Amino acid sequence: MDNLNQLLTDILLATKAEHQTGPVPIKISKKGNWEPEAKKIEHEFDHIAFQEGFVMRNFSVLHDDDDDQGGFTRITCNCLDMDTLFDYISNLEKKVDKPNEVLKSALNKAITMLDDYNNMFGDQVNKTQEITDLDEILKLH
Numbered sequence: 477m478d479n480l481n482q483l484l485t486d487i488l489l490a491t492k493a494e495h496q497t498g499p500v501p502i503k504i505s506k507k508g509n510w511e512p513e514a515k516k517i518e519h520e521f522d523h524i525a526f527q528e529g530f531v532m533r534n535f536s537v538l539h540d541d542d543d544d545q546g547g548f549t550r551i552t553c554n555c556l557d558m559d560t561l562f563d564y565i566s567n568l569e570k571k572v573d574k575p576n577e578v579l580k581s582a583l584n585k586a587i588t589m590l591d592d593y594n595n596m597f598g599d600q601v602n603k604t605q606e607i608t609d610l611d612e613i614l615k616l617h
Contacts, residue, residue: 480504480551484521488528488555497563500530500555510549511539521553530555 483504491500510517514537525532533554541547 480506480517481520481524484524485528488525488530491557492529497557497560499533499560500557502551502553502555504551506549506551507547508549509539509541509547510551511537513537517551521551525553525555529558531558531561 484502487502488500517537518532518535521535522532533556535551535553537549537551539547539549
């Protein structure tokens with residue numbers, strides 16, 4: 477396990493040194509069956525990636541026992557560096573012109589769905605006042 481930790485740390489440090497941004501694919505092959513330790517390996521990879529400034533997007537451990545020497549395991553993961561994450565977030569923020577309008581629309585849809593649900597089960601409580609109150613709150617923001 478220590479070998480894998482050092483290997484992953486080296487890969488991520490080299491990626492940082494090259495100023496690579498975006499998805500960082502990592503593929504490692506090890507002799508033997510490492511599938512039983514997949515959760516432990518994933519936890520370690522996630523921890524190391526975070527320490528080095530990366531966030532793990534996906535992870536898999538696949539064992540192939542076709543050869544006579546106990547087979548080998550392929551460990552693959554895909555990480556994003558923090559700069560890319562912040563770029564994604566800022567791009568999303570730019571696309572939302574009016575966040576209050578988006579929030580208001582989502583809340584109105586939720587109220588409609590809840591109202592439909594209540595009516596489906598025979599609850600005949602008038603929600604006009606609650607809807608008016610929520611609408612006033614949203615107008616203030």
